[in-house]
Amino acid sequence: MEIKKTAVAGTLESSDCMVTIEPAKKGIELELESSVIRQYGRQIRKVALTTLRRLGVRNARVSIVDKGALDCTIKARVECAAMRAAEYEGRINWGGMIR
Amino acid sequence: MKNAVGREIPEEIIEITGKEPFQGNYYRDDKPIKLHGPTIRPVMNNQKSKLVANIREALEKCEAHDGMTVSFHHHFREGDLIVNMVMKEIHDMGLKDIRICASSLGKAHSALVPMIEDGTITNIESSGVRGGIGEAISKGKLKGLAIMRSHGGRVRSIATGESHIDIAFIGAPTADDYGNLRGIGGKADCGVLSYAIVDGNHADHCVAITDCLVPYPNFPAHISQTKVDYVCVVDEIGIPSKIATGAAKPTTDQRKLLMAQYCTDVVVNTPWFKDGFSYQTGVGGASIASTQYLADIMRERNIRMGFGVGGLTKAMCKLLEDGMADVMLDVQDFDLDAVRSLKNVNHHRIPAAVYANPLNKGAVVNKLDYVVLASLEVDVHFNCNVVVGSDGMITGAQGGHPDTAQGAKCAIVICPLLQGRIPAICTDVTTVTTPGESIDVVVTDYGVAVNPARQDILKALKEANCVPLKTIEELRDIAYSIVGEPDKVEFEDRIVGIIEARDGTIMDVVRQIKEI
Structure with a gap:
């Protein structure tokens, strides 16, 4: 999935996160700010990177501002931001790249 | 060396502090101790005036010096102006290496942070700290150790001389020119002066600060003229709207109401809920809702409360007003209704010593049937x-x-399973403040866990079939299944504070936070 423009998903409400994805030349650059970074920073990064890999996003600058979101929320926000940024309009492969 | 709650207390800390690791709740029961008396300057000359023009004059007359210990009480809560006022003067005098012995410090005292950074303040003893001071200590800015002790533990520490107060500063809503102090009346009406009474009894020097000077004698005095060296009148000692902030609106949060219901179910189905029972509860939404549920059942079953105690709120004082409780024992007032309730002849002020000092001949807490508490974390x-x-x-x-x-007899902790993503029920708490042997029941929104040491309570609740019973491990597992198991927070090696047990042993240590 190719990132074509900057796109955002999510909010800064507590228990949510705001994900911003921008085009980048080479690889994934992930910046994380989180209210629970000391306890869950590692897991949030892992969920974000796994989700991007599954979506086939190889080059992107990703910024997450997390307010204590659960993994399922982080995953959904990353997916949504990526699809917006890629201007994805095809069929969604439920159970494949989105699961 | 590992203490009785399994926490590693480093040798160096035992050496520096001269304290022992925590050995269990009843380690110092019945063991003789020597109490400490202050060194005072008698006032025999009937020409002497105790009035001073300002804080500076009081400090000079009390021989303020580098390395001294000054004490404060926290009845004005987040509206307190005394601590900052006095510390600014001490700072302006260029004094260094000051130890603060406060009954508590809060967000109102963030002005102290620069004084911690420049070495004016090098040691802090308090029930706890919030806001800027907490952050400064956690980041290692305090040169010495912060000592966190309970309200009872503070009285014990001062009464045994472990904490020696050079100058006590007592903010008093009303005072006369000879130092009779009352917690009631005036502009900064906080109701009681319970936490400051031990300061009056044991400090070498005692300065009263008031914004409402009244004619002599200001009686009945809560702190007597016989304890006070100087009286200083200032414009303002507290911000009234921030003193009584505990008047929580009745909660509509379904999660809190559910926990309140579980909590009341636990109380009314355990053996101590009978005519004359005793009770303490907090100011949180769930605690207050649970007091209201409890009142309904007391009315229904015609059961009266013998006494209620603690930091008091409208919900508790209403029981007294409605004739459903015989006596309220008061160490602190969280809202104006509690302050007003003091007019009731059965609403009594008690000193913190009477409330909770573990090393006197028996404190009021020993007579409690139930206490309802909150917690940031509870572990398995x-x-x-x-x-x-x-x-x-x-x-x-x-x-x-x-x-x-x-x-x-029955200590109940109300604690939502999750606070955002943070599991409140966990494998090991970050820092132990209250040992598991003291905690009997944990109420969460996902069920109720009983300490296996309390088979009597477990049996009663099983028979009543009133709440969803879970083991504490089950609760932890539910929490982790939703939010994932948290990584251990990383700390530096340096110890910045100690959590003191009631009896003066070391419950746990607090380390400097790692920068990320």
Whole structure:
């Protein structure tokens, strides 16, 4: 999935996160700010990177501002931001790249 | 060396502080101790005036010096102006290496942070700290150690001379020119002066600060003229709207109401709920709702409360007003209704010593049937943490938590399973403040866990079939299944504070937070 423009998903409400994805030349650059970074920073990064890999996003600058979101929320926000940024309009492969 | 709650207490800390590791709740029971008396300057000359023009004059007359200990009380809560006022003067005098011995410090005192950074303040003893001071300590800015002790523990520490106060500063809503102090009346009406009474009894020098000077004699005095060296009148000692902030609106949060219901179910189905029972509860939404549920059942079953105690709120005082409780014993007022209730002849002020000192001949907490408490974290050993946030930052206070939990026959902790993503029920609390042996029941929104040491309570609740019973491990597992198991917060090696047990032993240590 190719990132074509900057796109955002999510909010800064507590228990949510705001994900911003921008085009980048080479690889994934992930910046994380989180209210629970000391306890869950590692897991949030892992969920974000796994989700991007599954979506086939190889080059992107990703910024997450997390307010204590659960993994399922982080995953959904990353997916949504990526699809917006890629201007994805095809069929969604439920159970494949989105699961 | 590992203490009785399994926490590693480093040798160097035992050496520096001269304290022992925590050995269990009843380690110092019945062991003789020597109490400490202050060195005072008698006032025999009837020409002497105790009035001073300002704080500076009081400090000079009390021989303020580098390295001294000054004390404060926290009845004005987040509206307190005394601590900052006095410390600014001490700072302006260029004094260094000051030890603060406060009954508590809060967000109102963030002005002290630069004084911690420049070495004016090098040691802090308090129930806890919030806001800027907590952050400064956690980041290692305090040169010495911060000592967190419970309300009962503070009295014990001062009465035994472990904490020696050079100058006590007592903010008094009303005072006369000879130092009779009352907690009631004036502009900054806080109701009681319970936490400051031990300061009056044991400090070498005692300065009263008031914004409402009244004619002599200001009687009945809560702190007597016989304890006070100087009286200083200032414009303002507290911000009234921030003193009585505990008047929580009745909660509509379904999660809190559910926990309140479980809590009341636990109380009314355990053997101590009978005519004349005793009770203490807190100011949180769930605690207040649970007091209201409890009142309904008391009315229904015609059961009266013998006495209620603690930091008091409208919900508790209403029981007295409605004739459903015989007596209220008051160490602190969280709202104006509690302050007003003091007019009731059965609403009594008690000193913190009477409330909770573990090393006197028996405190009121020992007579408690139930206490309802909150906690930042509870672990599978039932240990509670009320001082250090799950992110490792100091952000709370012991208050009367360890005192009442140990004293009460049935200590109930209300704690939502999750606070955002943070699991409140966990494998090991960040820092132990109250040992698991004191905690009997944990109420969460996902079920109720009973300490296996309390088979009597477990049996009663099983028979009543009133709440969803879970083991504490089950609760932890539910929490982790939703949010994932948290990584251990990383700390530096340096110890910045100690959590003192009620009896003066070391419950746990707090380390400097790692910069990320």
